[in-house]
Amino acid sequence: MKVAVIGATGFVGKAMLPELLDRDHMVIGIARHPEKLGFRHPGLAMRAGDAFNVDQLAVLLKGQEAVISAFNPGWTNPNIYKDYIEGAKCIQEAVKKAGIKRLIVVGGGEGDGALATRDYLEVLKKEEDLEWTFFSPAILMNPTTSGKRKGIYRMGLDQPVFDKEGKSVLSVEDLAVAIADELEQPKHIRQRFTAAY
Secondary structure (H helix, E strand, O other), X not given: OEEEEEOOOOHHHHXXXXXXXXXXXXXXXXXXXXXXXXXXXXXXXXXXXXXXXXXXXXXXXXXXOEEEEOOOOOOOOOOHHHHHHHHHHHHHHXXXXXXXXXXXXXXXXXXXXXXXXXXXXXXXXXXXXXXXXXXXXOOEOOOOOOOOOOOOOEEEOOOOOOOOOOOOEOOHHHHHHHHHHHHHOOOOOOEEEEEEO
């Protein structure tokens, strides 16, 4: 599949790229500073893009079959709430303008960032043209200590998934697995879902 990842140099985006590439998808990574990625792959084309520029983004997305948005205006950004909502809406518009039906949005975060992603989900719920999916990460998300994914997870919809110890945990590598699985075998069209161990 031809897949674009927006926010490709961020925490989630950087984990998405190898998972998609290992599955033989052709990937365009879009970021403000694509040179920050730090690795190359024959199936990956990195492009500089601005989430707030609908026309530019639509051109970059043209010809893709799906878009995964891991857009994040920066957790330390004092205007994160406003910037996230505005950027997410611009991405949504650019996906439609590029003629793409499938959009997977990664939410999450803390404080104003979490509030912004939650409020944007309400915007997305009114979207009737796109086959959108909204992914809410587990409450605790870190890279694995080994750097390797487990490849297993449990899913939920609107409530976090907890383990026997009452923790909601998923590595960023396995978050990438859950999103790639949803991309390849859609089970949550126009729905939110979550995953954890």
